[in-house]
Amino acid sequence: MKHGKKYVDSSKTVDKAKLYDAPEALELASKNAKAKFDETIEAHIRLGVDSRHADQQVRGAVVLPNGTGKKVRVCVFCKEDKYDAAKEAGADFVGGMDLVDKITKENWMDFDVVVASPDMMGIVGRLGKILGPRGLMPNPKAGTVTPDVAKAVTEAKAGKIEYRLDKTNIIHCPIGKASFGAQKLEENFNTLIDAIVKAKPAAAKGQYLKSVVVASTMGVGIKVNTTKYGV
DSSP, X not given: OOOOHHHHHXXXXXXXXXXXXXXXXXXXXXXXXXXXXXXXXXXXXXXXXXXXXGGGOOEEEEEOTTOXXXXXXXXXXXXXXXHHHHHHTTOSEEESHHHHHHXXXXXXXXXSEEEEOGGGHHHXXXXXXXXXXXXOSOOGGGTOBXXXXXXXXXXXXXXXXXXXXXXXXXXXXXXXXXXXXXXXXHHHHHHHHHHHHHTOOTTOOSOSEEEEEEEETTSOOEEEOOGGGOO
């Protein structure tokens, strides 16, 4: 794979064999974000679990103290008595069967997070094949299936992110923008890692945090030293 000049230049500043402490790694990732847009800094966390087993799943959600830097569009499915509360909390779209029809018939997907009250999951379930593969299906563990839809909207707007294992036992999460600077990124990074450590399944054996890499959207991966997290 041929990389561009900026990527090649950035890779020269990173020691591939070194495990960097989080502040240094995030500082490097920010400095190496040289694209014409404000690159997202992402964390890629490989865990010592087997996602094929139900008792080793790692999934949840956490509110990053400094947000993600991204404007989040929230779609809410609820009964009419909660429409006003959801809108006042900042929901971009609120409805019921009308939204289901819009998504299924018009292939409408102008949202980033879906929130639903439990009494609406009967109709939202019909969207499983559309929302599921995109990681948008509401889920109680992520706090997106809840009677308090207004609170869920507020949290989503404040920078709540969902974390979950992919098939290769890696969690991929945004932790902010390059413009945040190392300190804000570190606060977000530590909040995410702490949440994942707390979510360690009882069935997980051996080393839990196998490897952690941070990188900007277009940048080179930087390995993070995880010894201080003690797992």
